[in-house]
Amino acid sequence: MKIGIIDLCKQIEDPRMNRKKVHKMETIIYISIAAVICGAQSWNEIEEFGNAKIAFFKSRIPSLEFIPSHDTFNRFFSMIKPDYFELIFRNWVKQVCQEV
Numbered sequence: 519m520k521i522g523i524i525d526l527c528k529q530i531e532d533p534r535m536n537r538k539k540v541h542k543m544e545t546i547i548y549i550s551i552a553a554v555i556c557g558a559q560s561w562n563e564i565e566e567f568g569n570a571k572i573a574f575f576k577s578r579i580p581s582l583e584f585i586p587s588h589d590t591f592n593r594f595f596s597m598i599k600p601d602y603f604e605l606i607f608r609n610w611v612k613q614v615c616q617e618v
Contacts, residue, residue, distance in 0.1 A: 523548045526610045533597040541586045545579055546594050549586070551607075561588035 527544040534543075552575075553567035568575060568585035576582050586594075595603075 523551060526606060529606045530598060530603065534594070541590065542579075542581065543594070545575075545582060546586055546591060548579065549575060550591060550595070561592045564588065564591050 524544050527547050530543065530547070532539070532543040549568045550564055552571075553564040556567060558564045558567050565585060565588040572582075572585055575585070
């Protein structure tokens, strides 16, 4: 059974107010995970990575118009429960590793 980033995101409750959502939660998480895997270590570096690879992300996220700002990444991850995110992320990585 394959589980992708979108499936991972479905396990997380989006804590943001609907009227303040510019980017989908899945977009924020997908770009963040890709950036961190590639070495990003700060919110600024995640934003820079996203902008450097925007063509790649647009090819996979059709609704993407622009990369979220470093402030958006920071605010989003500050709002979610870190222990829960770590748990589901570890489970996702374990499933990915079992399929490789």
